[in-house]
Amino acid sequence: xxxxxxxxxxxxxxxxxxxxxxxxxxxxxxxxxxxxxxxxxxxxxxxxxxxxxxxxxxxxxxxxxxxxxxxxxxxxxxxxxxxxxxxxxxxxxxxxxxxxxxxxxxxxxxxxxxxxxxxxxxxxxxxxxxxxxxxxxxxxxxxxxxxxxxxxxxxxxxxxxxxxxxxxxxxxxxxxxxxxxxxxxxxxxxxxxxxxxxxxxxxxxxxxxxxxxxxxxxxxxxxxxxxxxxxxxxxxxxxxxxxxxxxxxxxxxxxxxxxxxxxxxxxxxxxxxxxxxxxxxxxxxxxxxx
Amino acid sequence: xxxxxxxxxxxxxxxxxxxxxxxxxxxxxxxxxxxxxxxxxxxxxxxxxxxxxxxxxxxxxxxxxxxxxxxxxxxxxxxxxxxxxxxxxxxxxxxxxxxxxxxxxxxxxxxxxxxxxxxxxxxxxxxxxxxxxxxxxxxxxxxxxxxxxxxxxxxxxxxxxxxxxxxxxxxxxxxxxxxxxxxxxxxxxxxxxxxxxxxxxxxxxxxxxxxxxxxxxxxxxxxxxxxxxxxxxxxxxxxxxxxxxxxxxxxxxxxxxxxxxxxxxxxxxxxxxxxxxxxxxxxxxxxxxxxxxxxxxxxxxxxxxxxxxxxxxxxxxxxxxxxxxxxxxxxxxxxxxxxxxxxxx
Numbered sequence: 001x002x003x004x005x006x007x008x009x010x011x012x013x014x015x016x017x018x019x020x021x022x023x024x025x026x027x028x029x030x031x032x033x034x035x036x037x038x039x040x041x042x043x044x045x046x047x048x049x050x051x052x053x054x055x056x057x058x059x060x061x062x063x064x065x066x067x068x069x070x071x072x073x074x075x076x077x078x079x080x081x082x083x084x085x086x087x088x089x090x091x092x093x094x095x096x097x098x099x100x101x102x103x104x105x106x107x108x109x110x111x112x113x114x115x116x117x118x119x120x121x122x123x124x125x126x127x128x129x130x131x132x133x134x135x136x137x138x139x140x141x142x143x144x145x146x147x148x149x150x151x152x153x154x155x156x157x158x159x160x161x162x163x164x165x166x167x168x169x170x171x172x173x174x175x176x177x178x179x180x181x182x183x184x185x186x187x188x189x190x191x192x193x194x195x196x197x198x199x200x201x202x203x204x205x206x207x208x209x210x211x212x213x214x215x216x217x218x219x220x221x222x223x224x225x226x227x228x229x230x231x232x233x234x235x236x237x238x239x240x241x242x243x244x245x246x247x248x249x250x251x252x253x254x255x256x257x258x259x260x261x262x263x264x265x266x267x268x269x270x271x272x273x274x275x276x277x278x279x280x281x282x283x284x285x286x287x288x289x290x
Numbered sequence: 291x292x293x294x295x296x297x298x299x300x301x302x303x304x305x306x307x308x309x310x311x312x313x314x315x316x317x318x319x320x321x322x323x324x325x326x327x328x329x330x331x332x333x334x335x336x337x338x339x340x341x342x343x344x345x346x347x348x349x350x351x352x353x354x355x356x357x358x359x360x361x362x363x364x365x366x367x368x369x370x371x372x373x374x375x376x377x378x379x380x381x382x383x384x385x386x387x388x389x390x391x392x393x394x395x396x397x398x399x400x401x402x403x404x405x406x407x408x409x410x411x412x413x414x415x416x417x418x419x420x421x422x423x424x425x426x427x428x429x430x431x432x433x434x435x436x437x438x439x440x441x442x443x444x445x446x447x448x449x450x451x452x453x454x455x456x457x458x459x460x461x462x463x464x465x466x467x468x469x470x471x472x473x474x475x476x477x478x479x480x481x482x483x484x485x486x487x488x489x490x491x492x493x494x495x496x497x498x499x500x501x502x503x504x505x506x507x508x509x510x511x512x513x514x515x516x517x518x519x520x521x522x523x524x525x526x527x528x529x530x531x532x533x534x535x536x537x538x539x540x541x542x543x544x545x546x547x548x549x550x551x552x553x554x555x556x557x558x559x560x561x562x563x564x565x566x567x568x569x570x571x572x573x574x575x576x577x578x579x580x581x582x583x584x585x586x587x588x589x590x591x592x593x594x595x596x597x598x599x600x601x602x603x604x605x606x607x608x609x610x611x612x613x614x615x616x617x618x619x620x621x622x623x624x625x626x627x628x629x630x631x632x633x634x635x
Contacts, residue, residue, distance in 0.1 A: 104610070233580060240577025244632050252635050253471065259628040263585055266624055270592045270617040277599070277610045285604070 001101050005109035013079050013117050020072045021124050028128035031065050032135035034058045040138045069125060076121045080114045081192055088283070089200035089207050103283050107193070111276070114189050119182075169254040176261045183268040190275035191218065197282045234264075328369040328552050331388055337377040340388075340398070340409045342368075347398055347409035349377050354422040354488060356511030357478070359433065360399060360406065362391035362485040362547065369552040376402055391485040393550075417481070422488065427479030431487060432535070434475050438542035439487075442477060446534055450477065450491055453525035454507045460526040462501060469494060470516045475539065493527075493535055500527040500535050578632070585625020592618030 038058045041051035087096045087110070096106065133154050137147040195218055199211025241260060245253040331342035338349040366389060373383040390398045396414030399406050410418060430447045433439040453459045476489040489512045491504045501524035505512060508522070527535060550556045596615025600608030 236573060237577050237580055240573040240575075240580075241632075243574040244577065244635060251471075252631060256628065256631050256635070259624055259631065263621065263624045263628060266617065266621040267584070267588070270589070270614065270621055273610075273614045273617050274592060274595070277614055280610055 002105050002109055005101065005106065006112055009083060009109060009113035010116065012083055013076070013113065016079055017076060017117065017120070020075060021120075024068060024072050024124060024128055025131065027065050027068055028131040029135065031058075031061055032132045034061055035132065035136040036138055039136070069128065072124070073121055076117060080117055081196065084110050084114070084193065085196050085200075085208055085211065089196070104280055107276075107280055107283060111189060111193070115185065118185055118189065122185075169258070172254075172258055173261070176258060176265065180261065180265040180268065183265050183272065187268050187272040187275070190272045190279065191215070191222070193279045194218075194275045194282075197279045201282055330370055331368070331372040333372055333374060337375060340372065342388075343394065345396075345411050347411055348415070350397075350408040350410045350415060350418060352418070352422055353511060355408065356513035357489040357505055359437070359476075359487040359489070360485070361431075361433075361437070361439070361480070361487045361545075362483075364392065364547055365549045366390050366393050366395065367549055367551050372400065374400060374402055374407075376405075376407055391483065393552075397485070417483075418486075421479075421481040421486065428482065429480040429484065430478065431480060432475050432477050432493070432538045432542070433487065434539075434542055438544055440538050440541045440543060442538060443534075446531065447477060447479075447490070449531055450493075450502050450527070451504060451507070453502055453527070454504055459528075462496070462524050462526065463521050464494075464524055466516050466518070466520045466522060469522065472496060475535075476512065494524060495539075496524075498526075500532045501525060502527055578629075581625065581629055581632070585628060586622065589618045589621035589625060593622065 034054070035058060038051075038055055041048075041054055086092050088106075097103070099106075130151070133151040134146055134148070137143075137150040139145060140147055143149065192215060195215035196208070196211035199209075199214050200207040202214075203210035237260065241256060245256060329343045331340055333340055340347045368388045368390075371385045371387055374386045375381060375383045384402060386400045386402055388398050388400050396411045396417065397408060398410075399408050401407075408418075427444070430442040430444055431439050432442045473495040475493045475495075476487075477491050477493060478487055478489040480487055490506050491502055492512075492515070494501045494503065503510075503522055503524050505515075548556050592614050596611045596613070596618060599611040599614075
């Protein structure tokens with residue numbers, strides 16, 4: 001039953017999302033071509049009116065494209081959580097909860113669907129950046145169509161961020177980093193579920209509005225605590241760790257850094273599990289569809 | 291009354307303008323009594339010559355630069371910047387600041403994309419050539435990666451170099467990649483003006499003692515030491531030399547050097563990566579406190595919650611709460627392992 005639920009949820013979002021994806025990818029191709037033309041024009045010794053217009057056009061286009069990227073993410077977000085709200089807490093909820101499915105399966109299917117689409121959204125943004133890096137660099141004698149060296153440089157630059165990790169530790173830190181980002185996404189999804197559920201349980205009218213209000217408030221508190229933990233205490237911890245490891249063996253140094261990142265990652269996952277449990281508990285006992 | 295007020299206002303305004311003018315004049319490069327000109331620098335078309343200060347400085351290259359550290363007792367920073375691109379390199383010009391050890395120096399340097407480039411007058415070239423090629427020096431130093439430094443006896447340097455002539459000295463072969471992360475120190479000589487340090491060898495602190503690698507004997511430079519995977523043969527220091535190196539290591543000192551700007555402003559700049567030893571110890575202690583709180587105490591909350599909630603009896607899905615307890619236990623284990631690791635480092 002979980003697969004069926006996931007399939008229907010997946011289809012609902014896919015029906016709209018492909019439009020967002022193709023528009024953004026198409027938009028990034030046009031933007032990259034415009035950027036390529038702009039770079040080529042700016043390389044010329046004389047600046048003509050046409051080239052100046054091209055630069056202005058490119059600037060306007062990029063502004064609109066960035067707005068479209070943000071809007072695409074917002075639309076995906078709204079699609080996902082509107083489905084969650086309407087299926088559980090609107091009139092449709094009566095039907096949903098009469099299905100011969102356990103409530104935990106319903107929640108799990110929603111969570112899986114939302115995670116899939118949010119990861120897809122992140123991959124879509126990365127694909128747009130990739131298109132820019134591939135198409136925008138002007139042709140050279142060695143690369144008459146696509147200059148792949150820029151992309152290679154960007155990838156090298158990205159891995160250089162982990163340069164201090166040591167050769168053998170690079171894959172470890174990349175996996176840990178990916179797990180951490182996945183944990184943040186899971187935490188955020190569980191937090192939205194929890195806030196919408198609390199809003200629906202607490203408010204008799206305007207449940208969605210109450211959910212959004214609670215999410216806004218909780219998010220502010222969580223961001224504040226997050227900034228304090230990661231900004232101030234995180235900085236102090238990293239500084240202290242550097243002090244500890246100044247004369248340490250390379251393996252111990254890598255191990256300590258990896259464990260610290262794993263510790264933070266586990267804390268994020270634990271919080272996500274806590275929010276999931278609370279949401280499940282509210283769905284089981286205090287659901288108010290009146 | 292109005293006229294008087296107007297006069298007071300105008301006089302105050304003029305007084306304020308005069309004060310501001312006097313205050314701003316030195317930093318703008320001119321004072322009220324006479325214009326102070328900063329040195330104008332120009333780069334030749336082939337980028338191998340910088341002209342300024344009534345001198346002509348030419349680009350200086352040497353393989354020894356890879357082992358050299360600029361360690362003057364003060365830095366002189368010129369006010370006017372130079373649009374610079376290293377000779378033979380293609381790319382964009384960048385506005386860089388020119389420095390030297392003192393005003394009117396024969397050797398100047400500038401940094402482009404984090405790499406130093408040296409320009410010298412004829413006299414400066416002779417000085418550097420002599421410094422790089424001479425076997426003896428009046429002063430030797432030991433420095434660490436953070437540029438903490440300590441003066442070293444010349445006979446210890448001689449003793450270290452003698453390891454390569456003494457066939458009985460125990461040796462150990464190490465891959466460059468394995469050596470890179472080990473605690474290490476550079477030993478070398480200072481030039482006669484005590485502005486430049488040239489690393490002649492490396493001391494590595496390994497599990498069974500100190501080992502020496504001569505950059506001179508191996509024809510290596512410090513900057514290329516870890517460029518590719520190579521196998522280096524290290525010579526073990528005898529007990530007496532190891533003890534002397536240990537003492538030097540304990541006496542490494544943080545160095546603060548005055549930076550003198552062309553307009554006369556002077557301040558001290560730290561060559562060290564870490565600000566203060568006490569501050570570092572404080573940060574390490576704070577890390578332990580935070581780790582105990584974050585790694586050992588905080589995970590108890592989800593563990594207790596995950597174990598207690600299913601016992602409350604009103605839950606339909608107690609297993610979810612066990613997942614919370616399991617996550618908390620994993621968190622606690624990782625926190626504990628991290629603390630043990632840090633305690634043993």
